Amino acid sequence: MSDGVQAFLTEWHRIVSEKDLAALPSMLAEDISMGAPPYWAKLQGRDLVRHLLGLVIHTIEDFTYQREWLDGNELALEFTGHVGEVDLQGIDLITLDEHFAIRNLDVLMRPVNGVIRLRETIAPQMAEYLSRGGGSVA
Amino acid sequence: MSDGVQAFLTEWHRIVSEKDLAALPSMLAEDISMGAPPYWAKLQGRDLVRHLLGLVIHTIEDFTYQREWLDGNELALEFTGHVGEVDLQGIDLITLDEHFAIRNLDVLMRPVNGVIRLRETIAPQMAEYLSRGGGSVA
Numbered sequence: 001m002s003d004g005v006q007a008f009l010t011e012w013h014r015i016v017s018e019k020d021l022a023a024l025p026s027m028l029a030e031d032i033s034m035g036a037p038p039y040w041a042k043l044q045g046r047d048l049v050r051h052l053l054g055l056v057i058h059t060i061e062d063f064t065y066q067r068e069w070l071d072g073n074e075l076a077l078e079f080t081g082h083v084g085e086v087d088l089q090g091i092d093l094i095t096l097d098e099h100f101a102i103r104n105l106d107v108l109m110r111p112v113n114g115v116i117r118l119r120e121t122i123a124p125q126m127a128e129y130l131s132r133g134g135g136s137v138a
Numbered sequence: 139m140s141d142g143v144q145a146f147l148t149e150w151h152r153i154v155s156e157k158d159l160a161a162l163p164s165m166l167a168e169d170i171s172m173g174a175p176p177y178w179a180k181l182q183g184r185d186l187v188r189h190l191l192g193l194v195i196h197t198i199e200d201f202t203y204q205r206e207w208l209d210g211n212e213l214a215l216e217f218t219g220h221v222g223e224v225d226l227q228g229i230d231l232i233t234l235d236e237h238f239a240i241r242n243l244d245v246l247m248r249p250v251n252g253v254i255r256l257r258e259t260i261a262p263q264m265a266e267y268l269s270r271g272g273g274s275v276a
Contacts, residue, residue: 040225040249067231069207069214076207076214078231087178091229091246093205093216108229108246111178112253119250 001070004100009068009075016063021054029097035106037090038119049105051129055122056107059083073097083121088114139208142238147206147213154201159192167235173244175228175253176261187243189267193260194245197221211235221259226252 001009008027015023025046033042034049043049057063060081069076073096081088090109097103109115139147146165153161163184171180172187181187195201198219207214211234219226228247235241247253 035227035248037248038250040252067209067212067214069209069212071205071207074205074207076205076229089173089244089246091214091231093229106227106248108227108248110173110175110244110246112176112250112257114178115250115253 005070005073005075005096008096008100013065016057016065019057021050021057024050024053027101029099029101029103032102033104035104037107037109037115038123052122052126055125056118059118059121060088073100083114083117086114086117087111088118140210143208143211143213143234146234146238151203154195154203157195159188159195162188162191165239167237167239167241170240171242173242175245175247176257190260190264193263194256197256197259198226211238221252221255224252224255225249226256 011023012027014020015027028046028049030046031044032046032049033044034052035042036052043052060083063079063081066078066080068078075092075094075096077092077094079090079092081090088109088111090107093104093106093108094102095104109118149161150165152158153165166184166187168184169182170184170187171182172190173180174190181190198221201217201219204216204218206216213230213232213234215230215232217226217228217230219228226247226249228245231242231244231246232240233242247256
C-alpha cells in the first residue's frame, strides 16, 4: 500500500469514527461523483457529496468498518450498522485521484428495507438542502 | 494470488459467462450461506443458493464483471448489468473455504429500484421452488 493510500485510510477512519465533518472536504476531489444506494444518477461536486455523507454518518448507528480491500487507488471498504432496528451491510467503492482525494464513491448496501429506511430519513434533509441551492444531481 | 484462488476465479468467470449452471454446485460449500440484496436473513445451503444464483444469472442482462479485489480467501467482485431498462451496479463479497469453494457470499447492489425489479422477477420463482421443498432460510 502506498503512503498516500495509507494516509488517506487513517484520516478517513478517524473522520468517520469522530464524525469530524469539518475535515471531510479535504478528502473529496472538487469534482467528486457519488453513486448513492437509492438512485442510479450520480451526485456531483464536493459540497453536495459532503452534505450527504454528513447526513449518512449521523443517521447510520454503530457504523463500523469491516473487511477492507485495496488495489492501487481503488479501495473497497465494507461496513455494518443499523438505522433503528434495521440492520445494514454496505460497501464504499472508492477511487482516489493523484492527490489521494476521492474522485468517485459508489455506496452499495443491503437489505432493501435498510436502504429505504435510510432514504426516508435523509431525503427530506437533502431536499431542504437542495432547495437552498446546494449542489446538483447529474 | 494463490493458485487455488486463481483457479476459482477462472472457473467462476467461465460459469457466469457461459451460464453453465451444471458446474455451479462444485463452487459452493455444502453449508454455504448467502446474504441476498433484498433480505437481511441469510440463505443457507448449497441447493438453495445454487437455485437462486441460477435465477439471478438468467435475470440480470449483460452481466459483466468490473473491478476485482482479492485479499487471501476474501474476494470482492464488482459487476454491472440491467433488468429491462433498469441499470444495476453490484458486488459479490466472497469468502472461500480451505477447498476454494464459496463458504459465504454477500451480494450488495444499487440502486434500490433495480433490486426491487430483480426481486419482483425472482421472488415468485423462488417461492415456487421453496414450495416444492427446496432449501431453507435462516
